[in-house]
Amino acid sequence: MIHQHDNAVGALGYLGFGVASQAAWTDHAALLGLMSAAAGPDGSTRYRIDEHAWRFALHDDPTDDFLYAGFECGSAEHFDAVVRRIQDAGITIERDAALAATRGVMELARCVDPDGLAIELYYGPRLVPEVPFRSPQPLTGFVTGDQGLGHIIVNTSDVAASTAFYTSVLGMRLSDRILFEAAPGIVIPLTFLHCNDRHHSIAIAPAMPGGKRIHHVMLEVPGIDDVGLAIDRFMKAGTEITATLGRHSNDRMLSFYVRTPSGFEVEYGCEGIAVGGPDWSVGTHAAISVWGHHRARI
Ligand SMILES: [Fe+2]
CATH class of the missing domain: 3.10.180.10 (2,3-Dihydroxybiphenyl 1,2-Dioxygenase, domain 1)
Structure with a gap:
């Protein structure tokens, strides 16, 4: 049973990282059992762990650090309610149609946490169950859903x-x-x-x-x-x-x-x-x- 809270984010949906060595990550991702996905329109290397089109994006970036986290908000109505909740708290949050297209989601809004970490709220991620998840390792899948x-x-x-x-x-x-x-x-x-x-x-x-x-x-x-x-x-x-x-x-x-x-x-x-x-x-x-x-x- 899912206990989703009112006007709250629903799940950690995707992560973006800036990496200095894509080559090193290629080997590491394979050891983790991640599945290669189609590259992002922003040039990022993407990986799958389930039926979502991607869950991890690696961007060329010498910082070798976390760049952004995406949180799912279920539906358009839920997304609007979460955005309103954030605005009501006095936090600057901006809807970004171009970024939504890049991330492959229907709508997206972006804010930052107190440390400046980029937090993206969205709904409607791209799902590709027609291309079943297949790990490069002897692994049936990851626990997500x-x-x-x-x-x-x-x-x-x-x-x-x-x-x-x-x-x-x-x-x-x-x-x-x-x-x-x-x-x-x-x-x-x-x-x-x-x-x-x-x-x-x-x-x-x-x-x-x-x-x-x-x-x-x-x-x-x-x-x-x-x-x-x-x-x-x-x-x-x-x-x-x-x-x-x-x-x-x-x-x-x-x-x-x-x-x-x-x-x-x-x-x-x-x-x-x-x-x-x-x-x-x-x-x-x-x-x-x-x-x-x-x-x-x-
Ligand atoms: Fe942990």
Whole structure:
């Protein structure tokens, strides 16, 4: 059952990145099991993970960082209501027909979060079920559908401002928090927000000096063998595994983390729990993981 909130964004639909090396990403995307899609009219390299025409766009850009996130708003009426909600909050948001055409959606509006991250709201994405998703790996598919493509962790300079934007302005709801003691006396707050049954579509972390705009993107696969086979692929390729296999404390995701060619990470996991609708009780955790997720460095 989907618990979509009134006048709120519905799902994380697509992501754009600026990458310094498309060649390095070609190999990395194949290891992740992404399917090549038709190039974007803007020249971006695009990838599929399901029946959507694309979910990831890679643009030539030496910053090697996150560029934009698209959130689905279901229908024209829902989209209008979300845009109104954002305007009513005093946030500048602009409808952009040319960008909608580039992204392959019916209508689109763009605003920025408190850190200047580009947030795009849209409805009517292009779907291509007539060209079934086929991974280059022995993988049946990714867990997407109403839960969207996965989740991202954004690094923010102001946790309170960022949390207020994604909740009060975009309408997302608090799932829980992790107050993680990285070193004695140094507590890092992680705030997890949902906009559908996926435990979180976005989480907010304090920015670290020299860090990327996002810490990681999470992709969910159907089962533990899909996770294990991916670990084997990355180890064989010599890719840096940034966190070992582990079980997260809050969303119970069984996952590992790998370094992408752009420096930020991908979390690759299975078995994430759904948030329980209106009866969901917000919790606070002290640990990121029940077990595992060991890192050589934070
Ligand atoms: Fe994650």
